Amino acid sequence: RARGHPDEERGRAAGSAGGVRALECDGHEAGHELIQRAYAIETAAAKYDLRHSNRAIDVSNLEYEAELLVHLRERGFVLAPEIVKTTTGTPNFWFGDDGWTLFRWMDAANLDSRPQMNEARTANAARTLAAFHLATKDFRPKSRRPEWPIFSKAEDWTDRWADRADKLAAHLGDDEFRDEFLALAHRAARDLDDVDFAKLPVTCCHADYRTRNMRFDDHDDSVAAVFDLDTAMCSTRLFDLGGAATRFSTTGKVTADVDAGVRFLRAYDTAAPLTAYEWHVLPIFIRWRLIRDVAIYFDRWWLNVRDACNALFAGAAADIVAGCAASPSSSAAP
Numbered sequence: 001r002a003r004g005h006p007d008e009e010r011g012r013a014a015g016s017a018g019g020v021r022a023l024e025c026d027g028h029e030a031g032h033e034l035i036q037r038a039y040a041i042e043t044a045a046a047k048y049d050l051r052h053s054n055r056a057i058d059v060s061n062l063e064y065e066a067e068l069l070v071h072l073r074e075r076g077f078v079l080a081p082e083i084v085k086t087t088t089g090t091p092n093f094w095f096g097d098d099g100w101t102l103f104r105w106m107d108a109a110n111l112d113s114r115p116q117m118n119e120a121r122t123a124n125a126a127r128t129l130a131a132f133h134l135a136t137k138d139f140r141p142k143s144r145r146p147e148w149p150i151f152s153k154a155e156d157w158t159d160r161w162a163d164r165a166d167k168l169a170a171h172l173g174d175d176e177f178r179d180e181f182l183a184l185a186h187r188a189a190r191d192l193d194d195v196d197f198a199k200l201p202v203t204c205c206h207a208d209y210r211t212r213n214m215r216f217d218d219h220d221d222s223v224a225a226v227f228d229l230d231t232a233m234c235s236t237r238l239f240d241l242g243g244a245a246t247r248f249s250t251t252g253k254v255t256a257d258v259d260a261g262v263r264f265l266r267a268y269d270t271a272a273p274l275t276a277y278e279w280h281v282l283p284i285f286i287r288w289r290l291i292r293d294v295a296i297y298f299d300r301w302w303l304n305v306r307d308a309c310n311a312l313f314a315g316a317a318a319d320i321v322a323g324c325a326a327s328p329s330s331s332a333a334p
Contacts, residue, residue, distance in 0.1 A: 040105070047105035048084060052098055053230065062099040064143040065229055066091035068136070068204060075135035079128065079226045081106060108215045108224035114252065115211055120221040122248045122260060123267035128223040129209055129244060130271035133237045136204035145233050149296050153235045154288060155197045158189040165295040172302060181302050184313055185295060188288040195284060199277045200236035207231040209240050210247040238278060241265065242285030243293070245320055246308060254290065254304075256311035261286070261320035269324065273331040279321060286317035 041048040053062050070091065072080045083091045084102040092101050115121070145151040152161040165185035172178040206213075206229060213228040245261035246254050265282075268274075274282070290309050294302045302309075 041102070049081075049103040049105050050100060051103065052100050053092075058146045059094075059099070060143040061146050062092050062101070064141050064145055065232065066101065067141045067143055068139065068229060068232055071139050072132070072135055077131060077135040079223060080132075080229065081227050106225050106227070108217075115214075115216050117211060117248060117250045117252055118221065119250070119263060121216050121223075122250070122263050124216070124221055124223050125209075125211075125214065125248055126244070126264045126267035127271045128214075128226060129206070129240060130268045132206060132226065133203045133240070134272055137201070139204045139234065141234070150231055151233055152292065152296060153233070154192055154195070154239060154285060154292075155235070157192050157288070157292065161292075161295070162186070162189045165291070168295055171300065177302065177306065180306070180310075181291075181294070184287075184309055185291050187313065188284075188291050191284040192288060195281050196277075197236065199275075200238060200281075201275075202234055203237050204232055205235050205237060205240045207233055207235075207239065209244055211252060236278075236285075237272075238282055238285040239289070241268065241282065242287075242289035244268075245286045245317075246290055246312070254308055256308045256316040258316055258319045258323055261316075262323035265320065265324045269331050276331075279325070279331070282321050283317040286320060287312045 037052040039050040041050050053065075066083055069080055069083050072078075073082060082104045084104060085091055086093050086102075092099050094100070149161055149164055152164075162185065165182065169178045169182050169185075172181060206226070208228055208231050209226075213226065214223055215225040216222065217224045244264055246256060248264045249255045249257040249260040251257070287309075290305060290312065294305065294309075
């Protein structure tokens with residue numbers, strides 16, 4: 001079942017019951033059907049990670065991620081998974097509608113999936129995201145992401161996806177929660193209408209940059225691995241920064257922690273300075289990004305992040321950016 005693997009030994013290992021063991025699949029299920037599968041492939045020479053994409057119904061979509069991973073390696077960013085190409089030179093192989101990718105084994109990716117955060121790790125995560133953005137500023141993929149809500153960008157929000165917030169609000173149940181969510185979602189849409197996206201440089205965004213999608217070295221708190229790039233896409237880097245500003249508190253929770261947001265953005269800006277206009281509109285993206293993720297991913301997740309969203313719209317998003325401007329070393333400083 002492993003046709004296309006770079007050598008026969010690896011193919012035999014993948015096809016033999018003794019050479020394969022199933023890894024934890026993070027609970028990606030549709031009904032009773034598991035839609036993401038992962039196997040450890042062990043040979044005498046090396047160890048590999050064979051994965052079935054949970055978004056493999058679109059060939060171009062899987063190839064987009066492969067193009068990105070190859071590009072990152074070529075640009076010297078080695079913290080992301082490394083693809084092992086097939087004998088024909090393709091990064092993925094297919095059985096019917098199932099897309100599979102073989103990766104070199106990453107020991108770091110199998111460390112604690114809920115790492116304990118501290119200030120050093122937050123700063124290192126920020127610098128790593130800056131390195132990721134710098135490595136992909138010239139990324140021009142031949143493949144394209146499909147027209148799925150999960151690939152909604154800020155520049156498309158008001159025209160294409162804001163109505164999704166209306167539809168999902170019906171599932172919130174409580175009228176107070178629903179009305180509150182919709183008010184913030186529509187305010188975010190109006191704010192985005194005022195952004196001049198032509199002034200925002202485009203890079204490739206991770207699009208799900210958070211602690212559970214990275215691992216840290218326990219000895220020096222450096223970032224040891226960054227993965228789960230199946231939703232990565234080209235957009236303004238404020239897409240990532242708007243989310244990261246609320247996801248790297250030492251509590252490990254999504255929160256409107258001003259100090260944590262300032263700490264992350266200052267470290268990022270030191271490595272990859274933002275323009276004056278990016279700083280100017282960044283509060284809009286910090287407010288929108290959490291609302292966007294509620295609408296796209298988890299309708300009832302709103303009940304968990306409601307307080308954070310309200311705090312961001314009440315002034316915490318602006319306070320985060322103002323806190324960065326208070327740093328003499330920050331490009332946000334007047």
